[in-house]
Amino acid sequence: MTRKGIRPIHCLILLPLLLVGCWDRQELNHLAIISALGIEQAQDGKITVFTQEITPRTLKGGGMGATSEGGGGGKTLLRSETGETVPDALFKLQKKVGRRLFWGHTMLVVFGERAVRQGIQPQIDFLIRHPQMRLRANVFISEDPGAILGIQAPVESTAARTIRNMVDLRRRKAMDINQLAQMMAGDAQTAIIPYIQPVDKTIPYIHGSAILKKGKWVGKLNQEITEGVLWHRNEMKNGVISLKIPEGRRDMGIRVVNSQVDMIPKIEQGEWRMTVRIHAEDDIEVNETDLSMRNPRFVRMVEEAAEKEIYTLAQKMLQKVQHDLKADILGFAETFHRRYPREWEQVKDRWDQVFPRVKVKVQVKVDVERVGMTNRPAGLPMEKVKKK
Incomplete structure (x- = not known):
């Protein structure tokens, strides 16, 4: 076969390599996008997780006069489930959700005070190992994580974004998952995490800080x-x-x-x-x-x-x-x-x-x-x- 005849064959062999496409793509309408995660210890010693899920806003009509369908038209949906560990609780929650839980847009993790008093090293280990979890997600502590994540933010799309903006406006360094893990494993094995609480059940407010030593609650600073x-x-x-x-x-x-x-x-x-x-x-x-x-x-x-x-x-x-x-x-x-x-x-x-x-x-x-x-x-x- 001549050299001119070989060239078309080579092209036919190489052409499929240019048409691979997105083999692992995930359709948006198949995902439950989680913007924030709450972790608290239940009264019986088990772990309760809270997820703040961004809900799609379906609009009737179009243009400036469009309105949201359904009652209330909330921007986020709060879900919760209890299990022996965080993975167990999330596995149970996944079975109740019609879409796959997606953590690629999670910007906030709120630990409950009871969980911190018992120690959050296992929970940090889970967050670090999770392949989808963003290690730059901000970490906070609250008396009631469910109340924080259940807030329907009046201005921003989610309570998580409202809290994130508060940190940015104060120009204070936000504690993220990766930094928390490093501080817990550092020479002093201590960490300082912003403490957050709701105001009038509508606005989350950063009020002081919680101090951790070896992953456990030590005290709170005003x-x-x-x-x-x-x-x-x-x-x-x-x-x-x-x-x-x-x-x-x-x-x-x-x-x-x-x-x-x-x-x-x-x-x-x-x-x-x-x-x-x-x-x-x-x-x-x-x-x-x-x-x-x-x-x-x-x-x-x-x-x-x-x-x-x-x-x-x-x-x-x-x-x-x-x-x-x-x-x-x-x-x-x-x-x-x-x-x-x-x-x-x-x-x-x-x-x-x-x-x-x-x-x-x-x-x-x-x-x-x-x-x-x-x-x-x-x-x-x-x-x-x-x-x-």
């Missing part, structure tokens, strides 16, 4: 102490601080636009010490005093007041975290491990006893970057503005 932890973990990127200015005798509000935290460990004569240096850059948002910000002395007065406020918050946080809960969620263990690996090997098995005895020194430096569009208080006559 919002103020949580912000102190965020400062030390270098996660405070946006926040508002209200200040009392003695000379102005009124309030002033500043916004944190950037912050940097450096931790400097030192072991000297058997004593473990940590120096925490906090540097914040702030903007003045409101000036209720009679002080002109054209005067550098008054600007420095604001900076000193902010430094004192942050320092006081840091001391409150250390008392709660280091001495009351004795849970190293500040990253001290990893910092000492990197700097003093030999010494760390000697104390790693009893870090719970060493951590509360670490001497911590906090240094705060605040710089006011911008004072706003005006240097003097708005609405105050010039003769009443204090310039010197």
